[in-house]
Ligand SMILES: Nc1ncnc2c1ncn2[C@@H]1O[C@H](COP(=O)(O)OP(=O)(O)O)[C@@H](O)[C@H]1O
């Protein structure tokens with residue numbers, strides 16, 4: 001049993017950038033490929049991952065690869081203290097933040113994480129809000145390091161397509177001090193409706209389109 005779960009999050013302050021979808025893709029891939037105990041804590045008040053869990057249950061005979069728990073942000077820390085060590089990896093699906101100063105409970109969720117992956121979609125509005133989110137991460141990292149705790153974070157381009165805005169987003173995030181993944185995720189139908197039962201790596205196209213990104217994720221965040 002793992003005494004020290006890694007707490008991870010795919011997070012950004014904006015909605016609609018792929019936080020929930022990429023959380024599921026990575027969580028299920030880790031659970032299946034590494035045979036690890038993985039939990040997703042769904043803190044999004046729209047409960048999209050919990051909804052998927054409920055919907056899929058009726059369709060599948062077998063157990064899902066991972067567990068899903070729905071919690072309000074305020075309850076996460078005590079949940080992690082009590083049950084965290086039952087898992088190897090815990091992903092927190094954070095709600096979008098309308099105003100970081102007001103959404104204190106959401107910002108505090110980030111402090112519970114060891115590693116955060118930030119999806120960035122290359123349009124102007126999303127990039128601007130990612131700047132603000134990066135500032136929150138920098139502050140969290142500084143606060144945590146004063147307590148001898150670490151916080152790693154990286155950005156990656158989600159929904160990469162042919163447009164120039166992807167390159168621009170990447171360059172401007174780097175210029176602000178965001179470390180960026182070398183691999184991105186393309187804008188593809190296979191990523192739109194991931195399952196909590198089957199790993200994307202089980203299909204040939206999924207493997208081809210996702211594996212390099214997944215490997216970089218494991219390497220950068222030192223996941224054993
Ligand atoms: N790489 C991708 N390719 C295609 N569709 C994507 C990709 N990433 C996200 N989407 C789609 O974008 C929408 C928003 O994704 P979602 O994960 O719900 O965002 P968030 O959790 O950040 O609000 C969903 O319809 C999802 O299927």
Ligand SMILES: [Mg+2]
Pocket residue numbers: 019020021044048
């Ligand atoms: Mg979501």
